[in-house]
Amino acid sequence: QISIRGIPLLENVEEVKKVFNRHLHFTIVKDRDVATDHDYYESIAYTVRDHLVSRWIRTNQYHFETDQKRVYYLSLEYHMGRALSNCMINLGIENSVDEALYEMGLNIEELEELESEAALGNGGLGRLAACYLDSMATLGLSAYGYGLRYDYGIFAQKIEDGYQKEYPENWLRYACPWEISRPEFLVPVQYYGKVIDDKDGKKKWVEYITVHAMPYDSPIPGYNNNVVNTLRLWSAKASEKFNFALFNSGDYIRAVAEQSSSEDITRVLYPNDDFDEGKILRLKQEYFLVSASVQDIIARYKRSKINLKADQQVDFTNFPDKAAIQLNDTHPALSVVELMRLLIDVENLGWDQAFDITKRTIAFTNHTLLPEALEKWPIDMFQKLLPRHFQLITDINAHHLDIVQKKWPEDKERMKRMTIIDDEAKKVNMGYLSVVGSHAVNGVAQMHSDLLKSTIMKDFYELNPEKFQNKTNGITPRRWLLICNPDLADLITTKIGEGWITDLAQLKQLRDYVDDEQFIRDIQRVKFENKERLSKFLKKNFNVNINPNSMFDVQVKRLHEYKRQLLNCLRVITVYNRIKANPDKDVIQRTIIFGGKAAPGYKTAKLIIKLICNVARTVSEDPVIGDRLRVVFLENYGVSLAEKIIPAVDLSEQISLAGLEASGTSNMKMMLNGGLTIGTMDGANVEICEEVGKDNIFTFGLTYKEVDELREKGYNAKDYYEHNAELKQAIEQIRDGVFSPEDPNLFSDIVKSLLESDEKFMLLADYEEYMKAHERVEQLYKDGTEWTKKCILNIAAAGKFSSDRAIREYAKDIWNVTPTDKKLPS
Numbered sequence: 001q002i003s004i005r006g007i008p009l010l011e012n013v014e015e016v017k018k019v020f021n022r023h024l025h026f027t028i029v030k031d032r033d034v035a036t037d038h039d040y041y042e043s044i045a046y047t048v049r050d051h052l053v054s055r056w057i058r059t060n061q062y063h064f065e066t067d068q069k070r071v072y073y074l075s076l077e078y079h080m081g082r083a084l085s086n087c088m089i090n091l092g093i094e095n096s097v098d099e100a101l102y103e104m105g106l107n108i109e110e111l112e113e114l115e116s117e118a119a120l121g122n123g124g125l126g127r128l129a130a131c132y133l134d135s136m137a138t139l140g141l142s143a144y145g146y147g148l149r150y151d152y153g154i155f156a157q158k159i160e161d162g163y164q165k166e167y168p169e170n171w172l173r174y175a176c177p178w179e180i181s182r183p184e185f186l187v188p189v190q191y192y193g194k195v196i197d198d199k200d201g202k203k204k205w206v207e208y209i210t211v212h213a214m215p216y217d218s219p220i221p222g223y224n225n226n227v228v229n230t231l232r233l234w235s236a237k238a239s240e241k242f243n244f245a246l247f248n249s250g251d252y253i254r255a256v257a258e259q260s261s262s263e264d265i266t267r268v269l270y271p272n273d274d275f276d277e278g279k280i281l282r283l284k285q286e287y288f289l290v291s292a293s294v295q296d297i298i299a300r301y302k303r304s305k306i307n308l309k310a311d312q313q314v315d316f317t318n319f320p321d322k323a324a325i326q327l328n329d330t331h332p333a334l335s336v337v338e339l340m341r342l343l344i345d346v347e348n349l350g351w352d353q354a355f356d357i358t359k360r361t362i363a364f365t366n367h368t369l370l371p372e373a374l375e376k377w378p379i380d381m382f383q384k385l386l387p388r389h390f391q392l393i394t395d396i397n398a399h400h401l402d403i404v405q406k407k408w409p410e411d412k413e414r415m416k417r418m419t420i421i422d423d424e425a426k427k428v429n430m431g432y433l434s435v436v437g438s439h440a441v442n443g444v445a446q447m448h449s450d451l452l453k454s455t456i457m458k459d460f461y462e463l464n465p466e467k468f469q470n471k472t473n474g475i476t477p478r479r480w481l482l483i484c485n486p487d488l489a490d491l492i493t494t495k496i497g498e499g500w501i502t503d504l505a506q507l508k509q510l511r512d513y514v515d516d517e518q519f520i521r522d523i524q525r526v527k528f529e530n531k532e533r534l535s536k537f538l539k540k541n542f543n544v545n546i547n548p549n550s551m552f553d554v555q556v557k558r559l560h561e562y563k564r565q566l567l568n569c570l571r572v573i574t575v576y577n578r579i580k581a582n583p584d585k586d587v588i589q590r591t592i593i594f595g596g597k598a599a600p601g602y603k604t605a606k607l608i609i610k611l612i613c614n615v616a617r618t619v620s621e622d623p624v625i626g627d628r629l630r631v632v633f634l635e636n637y638g639v640s641l642a643e644k645i646i647p648a649v650d651l652s653e654q655i656s657l658a659g660l661e662a663s664g665t666s667n668m669k670m671m672l673n674g675g676l677t678i679g680t681m682d683g684a685n686v687e688i689c690e691e692v693g694k695d696n697i698f699t700f701g702l703t704y705k706e707v708d709e710l711r712e713k714g715y716n717a718k719d720y721y722e723h724n725a726e727l728k729q730a731i732e733q734i735r736d737g738v739f740s741p742e743d744p745n746l747f748s749d750i751v752k753s754l755l756e757s758d759e760k761f762m763l764l765a766d767y768e769e770y771m772k773a774h775e776r777v778e779q780l781y782k783d784g785t786e787w788t789k790k791c792i793l794n795i796a797a798a799g800k801f802s803s804d805r806a807i808r809e810y811a812k813d814i815w816n817v818t819p820t821d822k823k824l825p826s
């Protein structure tokens, strides 16, 4: 067996077997006559966990002893994916485990598939949080993730008759071996009630109801450094005292029912990304995370070394030197106010000092410019649920507007624009609160950060230019290369060593091999084998047939109009028409793969899925097409499916309208795995282009500036429609029911919106250039060697997009903590 990390192998195999058998017996309580595959999965998971726990405990001890500044990442979403292979790789025990299971007649890969994935996120934002936890542990930071332990993560998507159907995903049906509940750290969270003036002139929040937050900790192992950090997820538990009155009045059943309703707070992840519904349950979730986490953070500070001197009043002056809180979008923005409340009402600090400490502790990352995604809470709802917090926001706003007024005394309009509490719209603006309550604000790609400063946060940038930064996103090279594409990882390692695993910039050494014929062939072989593996998987699990000899042209991401899956669909229809019109022409074989979930309430997005599925059907039923074109929509795209698709990608579709995709991260994953990008100058595509050079990427379409000018001048969809015969034909076919003969008007809304002059995503404006870019793709693909050389150059240029690089930048520019490559003792 080849090991790229030179782990002593057989030494541990016997031990793995022993521990495995012990767990099967003592933990699972089964023998091999009755054990199921799932029991075996659990036994091996507990076995791996055993290797982890002493490192986990020691990491905590070490962080207590050194008392370095702690980083707290607060996020409503963590799209973790499966833990087993990640833990094995990071601990360096995958070879021994593999071998031990093999000797016992079990297959590790099959068992891995039985782990239900922790899909506690929607899309890019939640996956980014997971990548960052991995990098923070790998860089030896004393870092904690805080989030919610939803009973139900993102829904399971089924495609039935071409329509998306949502099903609950009960990921906790079997006990989860990776989490440990910590009832001793239960935290009370309060809602409702009112605020009174206390005797000593202080504000007092009274008559609230209490829900308890139960922490569940999961281990976050660093790569090969014996660090194991913690992700703490809170679960709602009814307070025992909850509605005592009902119990006493004899209404026992109702009292118990109400208890369970307070536990609804962490029942389910909100499945819309980029749409703020303003629902009270969501506000309760946000406060639940924030209040439990900030209380926990303060409690840890009080228990920390500098505060252990007995009988001494805890001094909060040093708090910002000991804790950094990063807000993953505005979702945990209430942290600003909760920290203020705890410092003032509980710890008795003065307002000015509390605000100073709060600002120096908190920093904020924005992930979207889409207006419908920016969180604004109705004042009434907010005030009723969190009366004390509303007062504090009022104070913060007054303080903030005072500063604005001093800087621009005459500018009444600016004051109106910049108010956190909008009395006209009757809304609290969480984005503005986050900026005002933070010392640093960042976007997630250079272009996005620039747009933040020139659009939605312009006034705030002018007020505090020093706060604004860029932190281009990154992905973890462990999950997104080493684990998901082991053959490519091995091949790279044979050329440049294994340093790239923790220093991805080293991939640039691969440039030396761009003309190496053997290397080119090896890269081609690995890609082909990955495509074969994906094809087999799809055949087995979805009964989908695809041909590994065709080009895999892939757009997998959340379904959203701005991401323009519909533009891709128009292109597919045109390719189909071209083949039909010219059946003898020699064209490359393409498999066009779509995947992604639509928010359950997002009608247009769901109709686009149906259209793609119907086009796929028409294409596959047409005998003229043969194996030149296949279109598939893959069900239930998420982290685990991504790990199978991404290594097999030839062409990565990144085609959002310029200015709308904050960064994108699937673009980075595909690049790292040797996929070439066809994309607009949007989000991180711009930086991908910079890194790899414009000859090695297929860019097309309006730039942000051109989008802006076109909008100014007036976008006229009909112009494009009338002037491009192929485009016209494709749209007419949708209109005339070519893809929906059983219901010819099924897609009329799509056709109508495409032709509207204010169609927000300007699909038709980019169609022609998109088609031309695809022709360039086709040309290049015909020359296998030239194509593969560009794949190599893309891999070699992917170093910047490591989440290790991103976390180093956060550490230096925002958190003021120092990464280390020092290993803890094992």
Ligand code: 26V
Residues within 6 Å of the ligand: 122, 123, 124, 125, 126, 128, 270, 272, 273, 274, 275, 276, 277, 329, 367, 368, 373, 375, 444, 473, 661, 662, 663, 664, 665, 683
């Ligand atoms: C907003 C809301 C509004 C309230 C209801 C629930 C909810 C959930 C998510 C969001 C905003 C999500 C924003 C987001 O996911 N942005 C994506 O972030 C990625 C990581 O930075 C980035 O790569 C993507 O371009 C960006 O769309």
